[in-house]
Amino acid sequence: MEYAYPKGHVFYRKLGRVYPLxxxxxxxxxxxxxxxxxxxxxxxxxxxxxxxxQKEILQRMMEQMGQVGYVHGTQFTTGSIEEYAEALGKILPEGLEKIYFLSGGSESIEAAIKFARQYFLESGHVQRWRVIARWHSYHGNTLGALSLTGRIGMRKPYLPLLIDFPHFPPPYCYRCPFNLSYPRCELECAKTLEHVIRMEGPETISAVILEPIGGATIGALVPQDGYLSMIREICDRFGILLIDDEVMTGMGRTGRWFAVEHWNIIPDIMVLGKGMSGGYFPLSAMITRSEFIERLKERAGGFVHGHTFSHHPVGCAVGLAVLRFIEEKxxxxxxxxxxxxxxxxxxxxxxxxxxxxxxxxxxxxxxxxxxxxxxxxxxxxxxxxxxxxxxxxxxxxxxxxxxxxxxxxxxxxxxxxxxxxxxxxxxxxxxxxxxxxxxxxxxxxx
Ligand SMILES: Cc1ncc(COP(=O)(O)O)c(C=O)c1O
Structure with a gap:
C-alpha cells in the first residue's frame, strides 16, 4: 500500500509526497x-x-481519561486543570499568572490578539486594536495569526482576507536589513519599531508581538543582547502591550523554561504551545497578568472568547506530566x-x-x-x-x-x-x- 495523494481518503498536507507509515x-x-x-x-x-x-505520559493520560475525559470550560474545572495551572504558575516569569488553556498555537495567538483588543476597549482606548509584528516571523496559519505572520509567500494567496497589521524588520544580523553590524548599529532594528509606531499612529496600536528567538520562518534567529529590552522599553513608552510568542521556544527548548529569561524580559502576554505537551496532546496557552483580567471582569464580565476544547482535562493532565518529566530528568x-x-x-x-x-x-x-x-x-x-x-x-x-x-x-x-x-x-x-x-x-x- 502506498500512502500518497490521490490514493485513499486522506487529504495529505503534501500532495506530491509518498508518506512512510x-x-x-x-x-x-x-x-x-x-x-x-x-x-x-x-x-x-x-x-x-x-x-x-514515554510511558509515564501514557499512564497519566489514561488515568485522566478514566476519571473524566471532557468537561466544558464554562461548566466545570478538574483537578488536572487546577494542578497544571499551579505548576506552570510556579515557573512563569513574575506577574504572568493567569493561564487560558487552548489546543493549538494559532488558536492561542488569536486569543492574544483578541485579549489585547478587549483590554484596551475596556480601558476606554477604543482605537487601539492593531498588533505590530515582524517580517519573516511565524505566528500561525489561521487568518488572525497569518495576518501577523511575516512570511511573505505564505500570506500572498490570502492577502484579501488578512487584517491590516503593520510589520517591522527582524534582528537578522547575518543579513542586516540596515547594512550595519553589531554593536556599532546601536540596534537600529529595534529602534525602527518606534518609527513604525509613530507612522501608524500609537493610539491605534494595542500590542507588539515577536518570537524572542525567530523560528520556523527564519531559523533560530537569536537577537543581540539589548534588543529585547529596547523593544520592551519602546512598548512601555507608548503604552503598548508586548506579546511574547514562545510557541516554539517555550518549555525548555532554548535551555531556559522560556526564551525571554535569557534577557530578563517580562512580557504582558505569553503564548505557549508545541512543547507544552511534547506532542502527546494538542495543547497551548495564552497567559497574562491578573490586573489586565480584572479590567475585563469589571467591565464585560470576562474574556469574550472560547473553544470547545479549551481547558481540556486530558490536555492539562498531559501538560503536567510533561512538565514533571522535564523537571525530574x-x-x-x-x-x-x-x-x-x-x-x-x-x-x-x-x-x-x-x-x-x-x-x-x-x-x-x-x-x-x-x-x-x-x-x-x-x-x-x-x-x-x-x-x-x-x-x-x-x-x-x-x-x-x-x-x-x-x-x-x-x-x-x-x-x-x-x-x-x-x-x-x-x-x-x-x-x-x-x-x-x-x-x-x-x-x-x-
Ligand atoms: C512561534 C510560533 N507561533 C505560533 C505557531 C502556530 O502554532 P500551531 O501550528 O500549533 O497553530 C507556531 C508553529 O510553528 C510557531 O512556531
Missing amino acids: ATRGDGIYLYDEKGKRYIDGSGGALVVNIGHG RLIEQCHKNGDYLLKRLGELKAFPFVGDVRGKGLMAAVEFVKDQKTKEPFPRTERFTERVIDSAFENGLVLYPGTGFVDGVNGDMVMVGPPLIIEENQIDEIIEILKKTFNKLGMRS
Whole structure:
C-alpha cells in the first residue's frame, strides 16, 4: 500500500509526497512499517520535547481519561486543570499568572490578539486594536495569526482576507536589513519599531508581538543582547502591550523554561504551545497578568472568547506530566549543555561552501544555505536546495524541519535542527554524521 495523494481518503498536507507509515516512536527515534529507523532531528516541528513513547505520559493520560475525559470550560474545572495551572504558575516569569488553556498555537495567538483588543476597549482606548509584528516571523496559519505572520509567500494567496497589521524588520544580523553590524548599529532594528509606531499612529496600536528567538520562518534567529529590552522599553513608552510568542521556544527548548529569561524580559502576554505537551496532546496557552483580567471582569464580565476544547482535562493532565518529566530528568540543564555541543558540532558544517550561517540557542538550531559564502547570495528558489537536503537526510534516516523564502520573500534556504531534549551527546554525533553524509551524497562537497 502506498500512502500518497490521490490514493485513499486522506487529504495529505503534501500532495506530491509518498508518506512512510510511522508505526513506533522510542526516545529520539521513529520507526516506519518497514522497520526503517529515523532520528527525529527536529522533534516534528520542534514539538517532541521529551521524546517519543514515554510511558509515564501514557499512564497519566489514561488515568485522566478514566476519571473524566471532557468537561466544558464554562461548566466545570478538574483537578488536572487546577494542578497544571499551579505548576506552570510556579515557573512563569513574575506577574504572568493567569493561564487560558487552548489546543493549538494559532488558536492561542488569536486569543492574544483578541485579549489585547478587549483590554484596551475596556480601558476606554477604543482605537487601539492593531498588533505590530515582524517580517519573516511565524505566528500561525489561521487568518488572525497569518495576518501577523511575516512570511511573505505564505500570506500572498490570502492577502484579501488578512487584517491590516503593520510589520517591522527582524534582528537578522547575518543579513542586516540596515547594512550595519553589531554593536556599532546601536540596534537600529529595534529602534525602527518606534518609527513604525509613530507612522501608524500609537493610539491605534494595542500590542507588539515577536518570537524572542525567530523560528520556523527564519531559523533560530537569536537577537543581540539589548534588543529585547529596547523593544520592551519602546512598548512601555507608548503604552503598548508586548506579546511574547514562545510557541516554539517555550518549555525548555532554548535551555531556559522560556526564551525571554535569557534577557530578563517580562512580557504582558505569553503564548505557549508545541512543547507544552511534547506532542502527546494538542495543547497551548495564552497567559497574562491578573490586573489586565480584572479590567475585563469589571467591565464585560470576562474574556469574550472560547473553544470547545479549551481547558481540556486530558490536555492539562498531559501538560503536567510533561512538565514533571522535564523537571525530574533535569532536561533544561541537559538542553543547555547539549545545545552548546550541538551548535559547536554544527559549526563544522561551515566547511561546506554552501553553509552560510549556523545559529541557535539550546536545542533550537538552524543551518542557512547560500550559493556563495562570501557574498551570501542565496540559491535561486527554483533549485529547491532546502527540499533536496530535507529529502536526502530523510532517506538517510534523519528528520529535519525546512524553512525557505526569508531572504527576500522568495529565496532563502535553511533547515532547523531541534531534537528532543533527552538527546545524548553520542546521538548528536549521529546527527552530524548523517548531515555530512547527506551533504556529500548530494554532490555538495566540502
Ligand atoms: C512561534 C510560533 N507561533 C505560533 C505557531 C502556530 O502554532 P500551531 O501550528 O500549533 O497553530 C507556531 C508553529 O510553528 C510557531 O512556531
